[in-house]
Amino acid sequence: MRRLIWLTLGALGVSCGDNVSPYEPWLLPTLTAEQGVWVRTPEFDVAAGEEIQDCYFFRVPDQASGALWVDRFEMALNPGSHHMNVFRVKTLGGLKPTDGTPVDLGGVQGTLVKGGECWNSPNWADWPLVGNTQQSSASDPILEWALPPGVATRFVPGEMLMLQVHYVNAATQDTPYQGRAGINMHRSTDGDTMELGTLFATQQNIRVCRSNPNPTYGGACGLPNGSHTVAAANGHFHSRGKVFSIYAWDGVTAGRPPDSDRFYQSAKWAEPDMETGLSVPLTPGGGIYWTCEYQWVEPPQGCADLDAHDPLHANDCCYTFGPQVETGEHCNVFMYYWPKTEDVTCF
C-alpha cells in the first residue's frame, strides 16, 4: 500500500521541498521458467529504532532438463537495507527451513524465519555463498551483474537456497520506506561451461575499543590448488569500519601483501562497492588476504549496550563481533572466482 502511495505522489510530482525526489520503487521484470528464476520478498515495516534480519528459504524449481546455469543476476533492495545474502543450505543447526512460516516469494514458494536463529551466524558456517549485494540507495537500488563470458552459476533442481535480508532503521542507517528485496537469476543460453565459485571469509573475533581506537585486523583465505581468476568482490563492515582492502595472496608470504597486489578497496561502509568487472589471476596455491581498519567512535546511545554485549565484560566501550549494526562489527569478504574447484568458507 505504501508503495502505491509513493507511486502516486511521484506521478503527481509531489516533493517535500528539500530537493529530495519522491521515492520510486524499483521494478524488476518477472521471468518465465525458460528465462530463469525470480524471487520477491513481501514488503515489511522496519520501525524506528529497529533492526530486522529475516531468512527466506526456497528451492530451485525443477528444470526441463539438467541443471540450471545462471549467467546474469539482478538484485534489488529498497533503501535502508544493510545487506542481502544468498547461500546454499547445507548442514542444519538451529536455523531450519521447516521452522519457517509459508511465504509467497513470487516466482517460488518458500518459508520465512524472522529474526531469532536468522541472527546466529554459526547456523550458516558451512553454507556456500551464492551471491550478495549491499546496494540499496534510492537512486540506484538494483545491482546488475553479468558474469564473465563462459562463466555461470550452477544450481541443482530442488536444492534449497536461503535469502537473508537485513534492514536497519536506527542511528547508523535509515529505512525511510518499507523493506523489500528481489532477485532475478537469468538462465544462461549461450553454453557457458565454467562454473562460478565463491569465497566467504570472516574475521570473527573483533574488538574496537575506547582504549585501542584504531585497530586493524587481517587474515588470509586460501583457495584449492589450481588456477583461479577473481570475477567480483566486495567487503562488509559496520560504521566503525574505515577502509576495507582485499589483496591477491601467494599462499606462502606472511602478512599484508604489497599494495600492487590489492584489487579491492572501499571506504564506504553503508554502501560498499561491489566490483563486478574484475579479472584478477590468483597464484596457484594462494588465495586472498584482506584487512579491515576501524576507528572507534563514542556510541550515540552511550556505552551501556556495548558493555552489555562484550563477552569479556571489559567495560571499555568495545564494539565486538556481531550482526547488529549499532553495537557489533564485522569484517567479511564476499569473493567470486572462476573456474570453481569448490565453494570456500574461511570462518
Place this chain on the structure above:
Amino acid sequence: MLLRAALVGALAVVAAACDPDPVCLGDCAQPIGLAPVGLDDGAVVDLSIETVISIQPPLQGGFVSYVGVRAQNVHDLGGTLSVALRNLDTNQIVSTESRPATFELRADGWAVPQVPSQDLANLPVCPYGSIPGPDDFDAMAWRADITFVDRDGRQAAATATVRPQCAVGDTYCHCACRFDQTTSCP
C-alpha cells in the same frame, strides 16, 4: 543526518587525541624479547617443538587455534601480532591472522597476553579454505611463524612447531579437520 555525521566525526577526533600514552613493560631501549605461546585446554602454554595446542570452536562458529607470544620490553598498549601456520615440508601457509595484542606485566618480568582469546592470533582451521594434506590437519605438526610490531615500530620474530588437536571425543572437529572433504560431516 549531516549533523549526526559531523558530531560523530568530531567525537572520533577527540577520541583519537585522548589515546593514552603507553607504559613500557621492561626497558624499551632494549630489543623486544619474544617467547611463543599457545592455548591448550584453556591454559596459556609455552611452545617449543610440536607442542600440543587446542582446536576449539569460538563463539561465532568454525574452529580456531590460538598462538601468540609473551614478551619483554614492549609497551602495555601493545602492537600488532601476526602469526602464520605453515606446512613443514612445503612452506605453504594454511592459516594466518594479524590483530592488535596487548600485554600485562607478570612478576617474573615477562609481559603476558592480557586476554588470551583476544591477544593471541585466532587462527581459523578445520576446514579453512581447503586442508592441504597429505594427512588430516589434526594429525600433522605445523610451524608457527610469529612476528610482533610494537606501537613504536620495533619488531621481533619467533618460531615454534605445534600440533593442533581436537578435544577428545569431538567427532565433528575431527571430521572438519579431515584432508578428504568429499563427504559432509554429520
